[in-house]
Amino acid sequence: VWLQNMGVLMISGFGFRFLLLITLTAGTCFLMWLGEQITDFGIGNGISIIIFGGIIARIPSQLVQTAKLLQVGEIGILPVITLIVVSAVVIGGVIAIQKGQRRIPVQYAKRVIGRRMYGGQGTHIPLRVNQAGVIPIIFASAILLFPATIAQFFQNLAFMKSMSEALSPGQPLYLILYATLIVVFTFFYTAITFNPANMADNMKKYGGFIPGIRPGKNTTVYIDHIMTRITLSGALFLAVIAILPNILIKITGITTFYFGG
Structure with missing residues (x-):
């Protein structure tokens, strides 16, 4: 129904809708399987590579369109330079x-087992700044897409039409909710995948400790405090990266090149 309202589908009927649903479901399952195969073969994160491929595939046509507008004078050279510089900075960031x-830093106490001595060496626990990856952006996009999709079924209601317009990509309310959901889902996903209590227990079990921190509960609190701080910085960075393309469009006026996924 939504695709028909958008003017994308010209064919109606239950049979065609059912076929379309089966096709989309089968295609989604195939892409998930393909992503798992890419991951299993050690090439990288399969789903991320597929998404990256879709983004890269649009770049040549976008560059050509931008160059044509630059030649005819519809956009200036300064916005193009600004876009290039910001893009390079974003990629580096x-x-x-x-x-x-x-x-x-983690230090392991020396232990004597039989006639051999174990431990005594120092190592470290690497805590990633972006523990959640791109999962928060995907979740936030899906959540914001749901109300707008529901509103498409009730276009005759003024309230639903206003909500659909307010939640359109690029609108202030959309950007605020988008950034907020990204921060929330970053903490949520990190809390699921990272357990400081288990890490502290394993360290204590094998005789490890953080210098200056007592093993056990104090170690758990310390690791959780550090992880919360770096997760906040990673979440804010993800939020800025997600809404940056819309800000660049407002600043440069270039709509042919969308620097984002």
Whole structure:
């Protein structure tokens, strides 16, 4: 129904809708399987690579369209230079945040087992700044898409039409909710995948400790405090990266090149 209201589908009927639903479901399952295969073969994160491929595939046509507008004078050279500089800075920032770690030093006490001595060496715990990856952005986009999709079914209601317009990409309310949900889901996903209590218990079990911190509960509190701080910085960075394309469009006026996914 939503695609028909958008003018994308010209064919109606239950049979066609059912076929479309089966096709979309099968295609989604195939992409998930393909992403898992890419991950299993050690190439990288499969789903992220597929999403990255979709973004890269649009760049050549976007560059050509931008160059044509520049030639005819519809956009100036300064906005193009601004876009290039900001894009380079963003790419460098993404790499730095993605590879960024907070290393917590860990010391292991010496233990004598039989006639051999174990432990005594120092190591560190690498805590990633962006522990959640791109999952918060995906979740936030899906959540914001749901109300707008529901509103498409009730276009005759003024309230639903106003909500659909307010939650359109690029609108102030959309950007605020988008950034807020990204921060929330970053903390949520990190809390699910990272357990400081288990890490502290394993360290205590094998005779490890953080210098200046007592093993056990104090270690858990210390690791959780550090992780909360670096997660906040990673979440804010993700939020800025997510809404930056809309800000660039407002500043430069270039709509042919969308620097984002």
